[in-house]
Amino acid sequence: MSVVYLLEAFQTILSDPSSLLFILTGVTAGIIVGCLPGLTATMGCALLIPFTFGLPPIQGLLMLMGIFTGGIYGGSISGILIRTPGTPAAAATLLDGYPMAQKGEAGKAIGIGTIASFVGGTIGALIMAFLAPQIADFGLRFGPPEFFALAVFGLTMIISISGESLLKGAIAAILGLLLTTIGYDPLSGVPRFTLENDNLLGGITFIPALIGMFGFAQVFRNIEKMEVVPQVKSKVGKILPSFKEVKPLLPTMTKSGGMGAITGSVPGLGCDVAAFVAYGEAKRTSKKPEEFGKGSHEGIAAPEAANNGATGGAMIPMLTLGVPGDAVTAVLLGALTIHGFQPGPLLFQDHPEIVYPIFAGMILCQVVLLIVGLFGARTFSRLINIDIKVLTPVIFLLCILGSYSMRFSFFDVGLALTIGVFAYFMGHFKFPVSPILLALILGPMAEQNMRRSLMLSQDDLTIFISRPISAVFLILAVVMVITSYRKYKKLQKIDNDAKQNAQKS
């Protein structure tokens, strides 16, 4: 059944040239934002969402898919050329990409990365298209207690991978959850923490918060670093690798794409973890593991296939259960909501006309990515050389306009600027920002479903553990916290031992 829907969706998109144009625009814009160091894919999506407001839903969503796909891929270009990953997902790519660039093969490295992104991304998109409807079917069995437990599970996953300090990740997540309580309480209608400001009655608007955390904060960071870090210039050679060079990489690309999709589908893991997992696996199974880190073709193919495969994977929990896989999918979830669609199992039942074009669009994005990536690599790599003192003010202006254009409100711009300043200082004090973003998505889901469950059970808290699915999610959440705490302690011990050894020697 889903194959028929998928084919219909392809027909819908391909019969309307404007849809293809929006995919092309999205992919190109995504690559541009992704390849500029200091602009992450999350920031790119946040900045470019306002451009989709005026579009019909399908076209707007197709453009967003393009931005997402292009953004993740684009990060590798600057990683290969100047050893600065445009996005965290490209951090594994530079391990072998940059050594290749030093050998004068930057173009070839970008070419291999592009083909790997296409193969991995297509596999990820196909896995998403066939797995998501099954998970959504399963999700239909969920009631309020299950959704509450799922939100808790999602949050613990995110905290556990949120950087150097679990505690700081948890604090960030709680602050994010508290932000979601501002405005009318959805169940009783009581206004909370609005400080008698009418602009806050509807709560903290998602886009300004997003642009504040990922746009303004990054702009401030770039401005501060401009003083200390000089801009690096880059050069590209021949782009297209020969078929003889690509053929032996195909099995690695296929395997890494699949692994990426599976890793990306676990809430909290995301594209960057997927890339490192695939890189490690490729090195382990490679016939030439000694070449890794010195410009191995496999070392570029594996993480690139995995991080683009993970884009499809990360969409699975977001679309089917309303739980974002990582920060970028959290942005996409917010964008879907702005376009009037609430991700979750009911989306598949109520709006198949939206879901299947998303799947088909994701696959088409990969094809467009291959074409734009191979033919435009030279142009994109020139963008890295744009004077940062010109680029930063332009991004600053786009951030201001982005936060204004949601409700045409200057209050929203002020709010985004304030959040941006907070996020900038949080970055300095090593508090991760991503948990806040995910808490903004998961907070209302957690609160509303918790209180609905307690209404159902007449205040009996055991409802959360007496229902099997909810109990499993809560147990998984506890296991997650314990294991990540142990891992954190172990890493701390290794770090301390290393420091002591260094002192002794």
Next chain:
Amino acid sequence: MDSRRIDTGVGLGLAVLSSVIYFFAGQYTAFGVNTYGPNFFPQLLAVLLFICSGCLVFNALRGNSKAELEGFHKGGLIKVGVTLAIAVLYLFAMQLLGFVISSMMFLYLIMFALGKKQHWRIALISISVTAVVWFIFAYLLMIPMPEGIFSRSY
């Protein structure tokens, strides 16, 4: 940067914040709602925040917070402050002078503050970027841009 002092300060600040939140959230009551009303979730979060901030202070005082904090670069921080001030002025200017004029001034001033000194070049960039952005937002996306005193009255 001394992470211990920062973490202690942030922890204490958050502890105060959580207490204020707990107090204010206690005032949110609704009729016809079960025990877990609009106050419950924020109060629960306030308690969790208080515990976490306590742990942060405790860790810092015991010398466990060893994460290397990013130091502030003084010159950079001043530039951040200056650009932020320009952005705030821009918001007011946009309401008065409209998008086009204020944006050109904003871009010019920020580029100048960041160290671009070729006046003609940055003026040209400011005008062209504003024109492109206006065309995309106002013309293609049909987003009503602020017109300030130049707004047309119908």
